[in-house]
Amino acid sequence: MTRSGGGARARFHAAVDRAVRHLGGDRSAADLSGISKSVWYDAKRGRAIPDRSTTWPAMRAVLAGIPAAVTKVEDWDELYMRVLTDSGRPVTAPVKDRRERASAAPRQLPPGVRGFVGRADQLRLLDELLAEPDDAGIAMAVVTGRPGVGKTALALRWASLRAGRFSDGILYADLRGWSVGGPARPEEVLPGWLRAFGVDPATVPDDLHSRSAFLRTLLDGRQVLIVLDNVRDEDQVRPLLPAASSCAVLVTSRRELTGLAVRHGAEVVRVPCLSDDESLTLLRDSLGDRVTSGEENTSTLIAKCAGLPLTLRIVAETVKARPAVPLASFVADLADDRRRLSVLENEDPGSDPRTVVSWSHHKLREDVATTFERLGVVPGTGVHIDAVAAVAGVDRETAVRHLRVLDRAHLVSLTDDRRIELHDLVHRYAAEVAESPAHEMPTGVARQRLFEYYLHTTSLADELIEPLRYRLELPTSTVEVTSLGTSEEALSWLDTELSTMVALCAQDYPALDAARWQLAFLLRGYFFRVKRLYEWVGSHEHAVRAAVRSGDQLGEAMTRANLGVAWHKRGDDDAAMAQYRIARGLFEKLGDIHGFAGTLAHEAAVCRRRGEFAEAIRLDLAALEIYRQVGTRRNIAITLRGLGMSESSLGHADSAAEHLEQSRDLSRELGMHMDAARAANGLGWLYLRVGQARTAEEAFADAIESDARSGGRYETAMALHGLGAVARSQGLGEQAARHWTRALAMLEDMGSPRAAEVRADLAGLSPA
Structure with missing residues (x-):
């Protein structure tokens, strides 16, 4: 039951409800507009009116693209203004620029320090x-x-x-x-x-x-x-x-x-060092009456911390953890630690804040100290708690207990229940300890466990985002992986951990060469989806060197094939073809026909972009024959789409339609909804070129449905572009303008250069 006031509002909410049902539900409406499901739900149920400057413009772009026969609304702007008037809201305020309402304002600041003093x-x-x-x-x-x-x-x-x-x-x-x-x-x-x-x-x-x-x-x-x-x-x-x-x-x-x-x-x-008075304030915030102004031990302690907030906090927490020990003992001990410090190569250890880190490190319980030392093995200053457990060789609960002690000592910062951050000085000290000769063997084991954690968690994430992709058979491991239940959780974890994994691929340790190329390989599906091409190329270039040094020709071939795809996506087809040809030769030598077929399909994509459609068809047909022999249906669906696109470009309409339809149907059957949308869009443009406007319209609508299932927006925008072209071919200028306006809004929100094409089409429409 709605709580609508006047007739305009009741009509508005009913129309939104019809539109949402036409789109396939709140999720589809949210995916198409970028506006949350709750806003759509409130609008259709009559609980709220969309905000004029934030949510309404994107919702209107979606609603305007739905036939009036479905929504029973000819002019959404007029109806919306009547709703505002009936509700007593102002209707004269100017609409903000679209860029200002694309998304919520980001607030990316990390937490500040506890007990900020002075400045x-x-x-x-x-x-x-x-x-x-x-x-x-x-x-x-x-x-x-x-x-x-x-x-x-x-x-x-x-x-x-x-x-x-x-x-x-x-x-x-x-x-x-x-x-x-x-x-x-x-x-x-x-x-x-x-x-x-x-x-x-x-x-x-x-x-x-x-x-x-x-x-x-x-x-x-x-x-x-x-x-x-x-x-x-x-x-x-x-x-x-x-x-x-x-x-x-x-x-x-x-x-x-x-x-x-x-x-x-x-x-x-x-930023100067803290004054003695400010240093005293910081110490008192933690230690209370144990520090007294003018007292010799307090003055000595302040002097040894050199007015650096980091060292003052570390010293304060170390002292606080031992309330029965006199302050004078800590002062003397810190002086002794400065004299005996050997791990840090510094002419004046007293001037290096890492000296205080060393002193605090020596005061830790042995098991906590070991966990702290192992943090030096991780290349990034941000570390997942499960990665800490792996590198320290303890379970997650133990790692959390250790990290809480280190957090209280200001040696790490717990940012949430999943990650910690280290100050670079603290991290560098831990790395120097880990790399010292006395720690060589345990550090090597810790580094191996760290790779095992990232390999197995990345493999789990890859299964969630690319369930039909070829899997590496990884060695068994006792390391606990991070629990990931959905593709969204997998993508979030990969986003956060990417810089650490790319840094691991670059670590030049011969004993880890197999793990380095395997980790890069497991990231390929994520790279392909999010187009982090800089990291894709960098990680795979290191991985190629690792595979070559280890003599693993299969690893080299697979890595080179993926590196070629990255170069192709970056627009350097010469670099891509160089990698593909080396990979193809290695696959052929090894008798790996699946890998051999993959390089043929990759080369076909390069030829297609170069306009060499006949050669692209030849390569795709050869790849398709092999894929059918080995029964890899995912690759069959993708290759059929490439084949159909090349045939379409050459005007081979019948065979192109057959192959694109096969690709769409197989992709849909396999749950590859984004691939199904791409094939459907290819069909739409093909049918439009041969004058089958009605069939083209159905294909573009099919693309929108499949893209909504995949959670995407780009293929939807491309389909709307196609629907606009269909409308224009039928002399329906207003309908074409609606489709193109909606497509343009989506492409601009995504930052796509394809927006320029749609903008040009809109500009070319004759005035009504």
């Missing part, structure tokens, strides 16, 4: 530089200071205090300038930022220049704060900068990054 002058200066900039340029500040002085804490503190100033969101990236695993590159950061604004990075050209330019376009006119943490050099920053003066950029670095000041007008904010 009033620096916070005030950041206010002047970023919250109220004086000119029309980009407001940018570089927070700089020595390691452990609290640069990140200051940046996060200011950003959280001024979050309301940036109504369109906060983007954050740790660029890992001094990380054990090496600095992050802009290519790693941009895909996540684009997704945060509702853009599918797979639809944006892969090169850094294009993605950087797209980010600037996306941020134009928005009030967004960009926080770039732990920056090593200017080259990391420049591709991530906005052009709009409405945005602000906050950078932290051990260096002053004068290039940003010279080229972009950045202002430097220097």
Whole structure:
């Protein structure tokens, strides 16, 4: 029962209900529009009216594409305005730019430190530089200071205090300038930022220049704060900068990054060490009356921590954990530890905050200390708790107990129930301990367990997102994997762990060569789906070297074939063909006919893009014959689609239709709904070219249905483009405009360059 007020509102909710049923339910409506199921449900049940500036524009784009015979509504704009009027809402406010309502504002700041102390002058200066900039340029500040002085804490503190100033969101990236695993590159950061604004990075050209330019376009006119943490050099920053003066950029670095000041007008904010009074305040927050102003042991302790918040917190928590031990004992012990420290190669250990980390490490219970040491084996500063359990050789419950102790000691930070973060100084110290000669054997075992965790969890994730794909037979392992129940959970885990896995593929240890290429191979399905092409190429280039060094020709062949696909997706077909031909020769030598067929199909895709359709057909037919012999139905469906597309391009309409229909039907039978949608779209354009408008319309509608089942949007947009072309061929300009308007909105939201084609079609329509 609805709670509608007037007649217009009752009609509106009933029409939305009919539309949702026509689309196949709330989930389909949500997938097509990007608006949540709950909003659609409330709209059809009469519980709420969609918001004019946020949810209604995307919903309207979907509703306008449904025939009026279904919805009983000729003009959605008119009906919606009547609903607003009847409900007493204002109807004269201007509609915001589409880019401003594409998605919810991202808020990516990680948690700040506990017990923030001081920095009033620096916070005030950041206010002047970023919250109220004086000119029309980009407001940018570089927070700089020595390691452990609290640069990140200051940046996060200011950003959280001024979050309301940036109504369109906060983007954050740790660029890992001094990380054990090496600095992050802009290519790693941009895909996540684009997704945060509702853009599918797979639809944006892969090169850094294009993605950087797209980010600037996306941020134009928005009030967004960009926080770039732990920056090593200017080259990391420049591709991530906005052009709009409405945005602000906050950078932290051990260096002053004068290039940003010279080229972009950045202002430097220097972070000094804490004063003795501020250091005392921080210690008192943790230790209370155990520290007294003017007392010798307190003064000595403060002096030994050198005004660094990181060392003060570590020392305070170590002291706090032993309430019965006099403070003087800790002071003397810390002095002794400085003198005997040998693991750190530093001329003046007293000036290195890792010395305090070492002292705290020595105070840990043996089993907790071992877990801490093993963290140095993980290349990333962010670590999944299950990965910690694997690398430490303990169960998850034990790992969690150990990590809670380390969190209290400020040696790690528990970000949620699944992950921890390490300060790069702490991580580097743990890595130096792990790599010391005394730890060589246990570290090797720990590194093997870490690979086993990622291999087996990635294999589980791959099964969820690509259930019909060829599987590697991995060696058995006693390491516990992360529990993943759905493809969404699998994709989320892969998104989060990707940088660590790519870094593992790059680790140059001969004993791990097999694991390196296998891990890269298992990531191929994820790479193909999300088009993380930079990481795809990088991981597989390392994997090829690993397979070659180990003499594993099958591993080399499979890795080269996947590397060729990555180069093809990046647009370098010459590099792709070079890899395919080496792989084909290896598969032929090994008698692996399935792998041999795969390289033929890959080469056919290159020929198809080059316009060499006859050669593409020859290669696909050869591959198809082998696939039918071995019975790999997934590959049969995909190859049939490629074959049909080539035949369609040559005008072989009958055989093209036969093969595309076979591909669509087999894909649907196998649950490969995205592939079914692609084949259906191919059929739609084929039928349209041969003048079968009605059949083309049915094929495009079929593509929309299949794409909705896959959870996708891109093939739906392509089908709407096709439906618009069908309408135009029949002289139905208004209907064509509706389809193209809806397609354009979806493609723009995804950031697809195909939007330009639809925009051009819309512009070419004659006025009614």
